[in-house]
Every structure is written in structure tokens, then in C-alpha cells.
Amino acid sequence: MSGYPVLLHTAIDAQDCRGLAEFYRELLGLHYRDGEDPPTDGSPDDADWLVLLDDGGNRVVTVQAKEETTPPTWPSEEVPMQMHMDFQVPTVEDLERHREHAEALGARVLYDRSKDEGEPLYVLADPAGHPFCLLVQ
Template sequence: MAGHPVLLHTAIDARDCRGLAEFYRQLLGLHYREGEEPPTDGSPDDADWLVLLDDDGRRVVTVQQKPDTTPPTWPSEEVPMQMHMDFKVPTVEDLEASRSRAVELGARVLHDRSADDGEPLYVLADPAGHPFCLLVQ
């Protein structure tokens, strides 16, 4: 709609910029913006801002180096969530496959509501500790 801002991407702070970008790249099937791929020539990876794109070239997630970030302690509010993302899948089978894939990539399951008939879901924490949800919708 004209005159309204449009979401460009979700930016996530992380102590390990490349590590968290790799987690979301692999989990969501994204790719790096041209020129931001990991170095392959042995040079140091000094990335402090990485943009991940979908197959149509749209920005989805960016990761920003933030060495002093403290991971959230959800569900405790000792260190509150700074943000979270929800990712939908079409079936319970896809939910289980996505949970397994996320865990293989370094996520932790924080809450299992996969048996809920109304809206099966998992709350997970990415490798930097940011909670995110996988749900059937």
C-alpha cells in the first residue's frame, strides 16, 4: 500500500555472525547476497553483516555481528526475547522433518506442543539462543 513502510528483512544479532547465518541459510533454503559467501581461499571470515535471500532474490533474514549479545532465556524472563520468528509448514510430517533438520543444524527444542490438534508446534532456540517457532498452518 502506498505510503506505508514494507518489511525489508528480519535482522538478528549474533555473537557468531557467519555461524547463525549458516544455520538460517540451511534451515530455510536461502542463499547469500552476492559477494557475502564464506571465503574459500583460506582468508579470514570477517563478516559482520550478512544478508540471506530467497530464490526470488528477496531479503528474508540478515545477521549482524554483536559480540555482547546475551542469549534469551525463554520461557524465563531473566533475559527476555528480543524477537522471534514463526515458520509455517503444511503438515505434521513436515513439522517433524523441520524440527529434526533444525536440531541437526544446532537448534534446541524449548517447548513441544506437537500433539496439539488445533495448532501443532515446536518452540526452538537457534544456535545463538533466539527462540523461533515451527508450526502447522
């Protein structure tokens, strides 16, 4: 164990906790922590904190329900971005594939720098309005 704190996960606020968790689950190929899958018996989904794990069981993203949220207006500073996540992909072809997938899941493109030869990227907003980047590394 190091002498430094270790990042456990990134927590994101959203009015629709399950909806945003589903977006990141599908986008990143994650799964819910045991007991947090959506109800299948018709009961209401009252989730207010959901943890998404990778295949190794590591926490990656959590989504917390918040009634009052205002989506960032990036690139405008009217409502500043409080955080963002960067996701790397290996090729420009993968960049396009993952952008299309993100859009199909409800993301929208905020900035297109996909033709940049040094570091092609897209800035997208998730369904709750939080910006994130897809970039070739």
C-alpha cells in the same frame, strides 16, 4: 507503491555472524547476497553483516555481528526475548521433518506442543539462543 513502509528483512544479532547465517541459510534454503559467501581461499571470515535471500532475490534474514549478546532464557523472563520468528509448515509430518533438520543444524527444542490438534508447534532456539517457532498452518 503503498503508503506504508514495507518490511525489508529481519536482522538478528549474534556473536558468530557466519555461524548463525549458515544456520538460517540451511534451515530455510536461502542463499547469500552476491559477494557474501564464505571465503574459499583460506582468508579469514570477517563478516559482520550478512544478508540472506530467497530464490526470488528477496531479503529474508540478515545477521549482524555483536560482541556482547545474552541469549534469551525463554520461557523464563530472566533474559527476555526481544523478537522471534514463526515459520509455517503444511503438515505434522513436515513439522517433524523440519524440527529434526533444525536440531541437526544446532537448534534445540524449548517447548513441544506438537500433539496439539488445533495448532501443533515447536518452539526452538537457534544456535545463538534466539527462539523461533515451527508450526502447522
